[in-house]
Every structure is written in C-alpha cells, then in structure tokens.
Amino acid sequence: MLFKLAQAINQRPINEAALMKAIGYAETGAYKNPWIRTKYRPPGGSTAWWPYQLTYKTVRDTFSTYPYIYRNIKKRPNLYKFVKQFMHQGELFKTYGAEPNKPGYKPIYDYGGKGIIEPTEENKRYYEILSRLIFKVKKRELKRMGKPITPATIAAYWRGKQDKAYINKVVSKYKELLKQKELMRRKRPPLAQNLNTQPQKPSI
Numbered sequence: 001m002l003f004k005l006a007q008a009i010n011q012r013p014i015n016e017a018a019l020m021k022a023i024g025y026a027e028t029g030a031y032k033n034p035w036i037r038t039k040y041r042p043p044g045g046s047t048a049w050w051p052y053q054l055t056y057k058t059v060r061d062t063f064s065t066y067p068y069i070y071r072n073i074k075k076r077p078n079l080y081k082f083v084k085q086f087m088h089q090g091e092l093f094k095t096y097g098a099e100p101n102k103p104g105y106k107p108i109y110d111y112g113g114k115g116i117i118e119p120t121e122e123n124k125r126y127y128e129i130l131s132r133l134i135f136k137v138k139k140r141e142l143k144r145m146g147k148p149i150t151p152a153t154i155a156a157y158w159r160g161k162q163d164k165a166y167i168n169k170v171v172s173k174y175k176e177l178l179k180q181k182e183l184m185r186r187k188r189p190p191l192a193q194n195l196n197t198q199p200q201k202p203s204i
Helices: 002-011 016-028 056-065 067-074 077-096 121-144 151-159 164-187 190-194
Strands: none
Touching: 016 121, 016 151, 016 164, 056 067, 056 077, 056 121, 067 077, 077 121, 121 151, 151 164
8 A cells, every 4th residue: 555655646746835844844843943043054154044944045046036026026015025024134144143242133133043023824924925936936947957856856956955864854754744645535535525516406
C-alpha cells in the first residue's frame, strides 16, 4: 500500500500548499515561536523572518525584476500596507541586527526579535499571500532556466544553495504530508464523497 501511495505522489503535479508547509517545517519547525526574525546570523547577516524565512532582499529583488507584481500589490490596499511594513522592517533589521550600541537600536530589530509587525491573523494571511507569490515566481524562474520542477529543486532554490540536509528535510516532510492526505482520502466513506452533490431528479 505504501509503495502505491509513493507512486501516486510522485506522479502528481506539485502540491504548492503542502510544499510550502514542508519548507516552513524545515525553516522554523525547531522554533517554539516561528513568528520572529531568524536567530541564526550567517556571515553578511540575514533578515529572514517568520515561518518561511522570507527575506527583505528576496522580496526587493522580486519587485525590481518583476515590477508588475508590485503594481498589482498596490491595487490591494491592505496587502500593500503589509508589504510596505515588511520592507521597512527589513531595513530596520539590516541596520540594527547585532548592533546593540547603535543609536535607535531596539531588541525587536535584532536576531530572534519579533520585529515591528504583530503576528495577527490578518498579518499572517498577508504573509502567506506574499510568500506564495514569491514561491510561484521561483517556480517560474526554475522552469525558464530549464530545471526540473520537483520538490527538491524548489527547496534548493528557496534555500539559495545546495543544502542537502535541508532539501532532504523538505522533501521528506512534503511526502509525509501528501501520504497523510492520500490516506485520509482513501479512508473516507464512499457516501461522504457525494455529500455536496445535488440529488438527481427521478426520471419520469
């Protein structure tokens, strides 16, 4: 049964929702609270933030390369407001990260800090929208480069490097999520699949 499940999973198009969840798991699954700036400070610094560890540079470069995306966001006032806050926050992270003696410093700007955006349900929704948008862009770029579109290649591109442990973690979690979904579907009683269908009129 598990072999057949694995075959079914491998033959299907990428489930973006499941892959995003897997990426979030690999990025911040070890955090008790993922709604913060990254605790990890690599050489050169990082503005990675919240579950998918979206960075200021990634979003800025996306808007610079695809200005129509930014124009479309501006048509949605609440999302636009969130994105402006995100970009401003990124500047604060860049300026004050690991700089406690710099005038204007606040712990919320530092590594492990919560930032200036509160994790309300509304803001979490806008973060999800922005993250999914970046995900779709990265997927399109991979396709344009002639790369295979697989969970592994997307995970590597999201990570920005060939991090084998990270990629394996994403792919493993992705397969686990799809297996759970498939098992739930197969266990569902046959009648449950037709609960939302309209009863047919009897033939006269």
